[in-house]
Amino acid sequence: QVQLMESGGGVVQPGRSLRLSCAASGFTFSSYAMHWVRQAPGKGLEWVAVISYDGSNKNYADSVKGRFTISRDNSKNTLYLQMNSLRAEDTAVYYCARDLGWLQFRADIWGQGTMVTVSS
Amino acid sequence: QSVLTQPPSASGTPGQRVTISCSGSSSNIGSNPVNWYQQLPGAAPKLLIYTNNQRPSGVPDRFSGSKSGTSASLAISGLQSEDEADYYCAAWDDSMIGVVFGGGTKLTVL
Numbered sequence: 176q177v178q179l180m181e182s183g184g185g186v187v188q189p190g191r192s193l194r195l196s197c198a199a200s201g202f203t204f205s206s207y208a209m210h211w212v213r214q215a216p217g218k219g220l221e222w223v224a225v226i227s228y229d230g231s232n233k234n235y236a237d238s239v240k241g242r243f244t245i246s247r248d249n250s251k252n253t254l255y256l257q258m259n260s261l262r263a264e265d266t267a268v269y270y271c272a273r274d275l276g277w278l279q280f281r282a283d284i285w286g287q288g289t290m291v292t293v294s295s
Numbered sequence: 296q297s298v299l300t301q302p303p304s305a306s307g308t309p310g311q312r313v314t315i316s317c318s319g320s321s322s323n324i325g326s327n328p329v330n331w332y333q334q335l336p337g338a339a340p341k342l343l344i345y346t347n348n349q350r351p352s353g354v355p356d357r358f359s360g361s362k363s364g365t366s367a368s369l370a371i372s373g374l375q376s377e378d379e380a381d382y383y384c385a386a387w388d389d390s391m392i393g394v395v396f397g398g399g400t401k402l403t404v405l
Contacts, residue, residue, distance in 0.1 A: 210394070212340075219297065220332070220340065220383050222394035236393050270339055278387045279328055280394045283351060285339040 177201035177284055179271050184289030187261055197254040197271030197286055205229070205249035208274040210282060211256050213267035213291075223269070224256065227277060239265075261293045298323065299384050301397035308405045312372040315400045317384035319365050323395050327387040329367040331360055334381045334399075343382070344369060371402075379404045 183195040197209070211223040224235045224245040233245050244257040254271050268290050272282035300318040307313040317329065331344035342351050344360035347367065359370045367386075371378055384397040 212394075219381075219399040220334075220385075220396045222385075222396065225394070234392055237391070272340075275345070279346070280330055280385050280387060281328075281342065281345040282330070282332075282340075283342045283345075285341070287339055 179273065179284055179286035181269060181271055181286040181289035184269065184291045186292045186294060188295050189262060189293055191261055192257070192259045193261060193291060195256040195258065195269055195271075195289060195291070197256075199252045199254070199273070202273070202284075204247075204252040208277050209245075209247060209254045210272045210274055210280065211245060211254075212270045212272055212282075212285075213265075214270070214288075215264075215267040218267075221267070222280075225274070225278075225280075226254070258291070261291075263293050265291060266293050267291060297398040298388060298391070298395035299386065299397035301382075301384060301400045303398065304401045304403065306403040306405055307371075307374045309374055309376065311374045312370060313374060313402065314371075315369045315382055315384075315402070317367045317369070317397050319367075319386060319395070321365060322390040323365075323386045323388040324362065324367055325365040326389055329360065329362050329384055329386050331358075331367075331369045332383045332385065334383065336380070340383065374404055376404050378402060 268288040273284040275281040328346040332340040333343045347362040348360045388395045
């Protein structure tokens, strides 16, 4: 079935790095734009980044620009989020989501999320 | 502070109709489609309404969306206990060059 599965979360110290992965299955991954969205504990949803179907276009939230990098490997059906210079405010559940279009956020498939905790 | 403005809470009794508003600006709702997401407790968000008023397959027709100018709304008719969840509006923002969300509305079924 159509599915996204995140991995790579954990506890990390401020200033360190972490890479999240999102494995796609059940659909043609290379045909869809993909997003990362996060949710801090007890808070609302916050968009993080988007990448086009072929990886040629990327956009980031101001809160992560210059620190996070979104990428994809279509041969491995996998989406990535490289997170550098992590801060306490980056603590959140990180979701990957498939977009039915481009720059519209019609996110019809979501992963179950992976928790990232930034703490000393 | 979220770019899109939603009421933090809403409530209704079973069978009632409730509406949730979402207010934005010309750079987001005013120029781009609005999508609505439902997040049940402990679960990932789920696409509920896309492109202002379209329902994905499997979403009951009790859920409907509308948009006018720089505002949008989600209506739920025939309220059921399983509708108790957080609801978020979202849209692309041409100025911020990214997706913006509402702060979310917690719906309680009394």
